[in-house]
Amino acid sequence: DAGVTQSPTHLIKTRGQQVTLRCSPKSGHDTVSWYQQALGQGPQFIFQYYEEEERQRGNFPDRFSGHQFPNYSSELNVNALLLGDSALYLCASSPGQGLLSGANVLTFGAGSRLTVL
């Protein structure tokens, strides 16, 4: 049973460019969340998608956008990259109604490491 898969695993961009990261959720999961983990810090919530709509959003600017497809996979897009966007981007999936409860435990992917030069 495949878990959460993310691509690419590593990528390098320059300031001002745009990037798209991809995520396939665990089989049977319909909700996808994205987290940003800067070096030496804990992951921070970016947003969550359920039924192809953004359901929750963390404290991130509009340069961060996403999409969920009918097969539940998801993309994270970041425009006008800044040096501070360098981080590990984690995708997590969960089953359920789009709201995270104590019972709906997330399954995380290994992440996409973005370096902005």
Place this chain on the structure above:
Amino acid sequence: AQSVTQLDSHVSVSEGTPVLLRCNYSSSYSPSLFWYVQHPNKGLQLLLKYTSAATLVKGINGFEAEFKKSETSFHLTKPSAHMSDAAEYFCVVTDNKLIFGAGTRLAVHP
């Protein structure tokens, strides 16, 4: 607002000795709390979760944590450290999303 504070950024133990990773939480209501572990180049893995059932929670790989409401703590322990336990550990509280602490890096020495 919900939050967690991990009291130690680094912990170093010898193999075979006990492990204690400390976490305090802040919550306006009864929280759901988790501990996750992150090994290099691997996804975050759930160690254990507390969801208002038993206050002593047993997890994988011999880890356990005790929820203490009076102390607003959820410390992670293991009786005997193994080399493979070396990793980054995160205490997490839920608020319709996961709110992570800053992490504790555990080093295990032979």
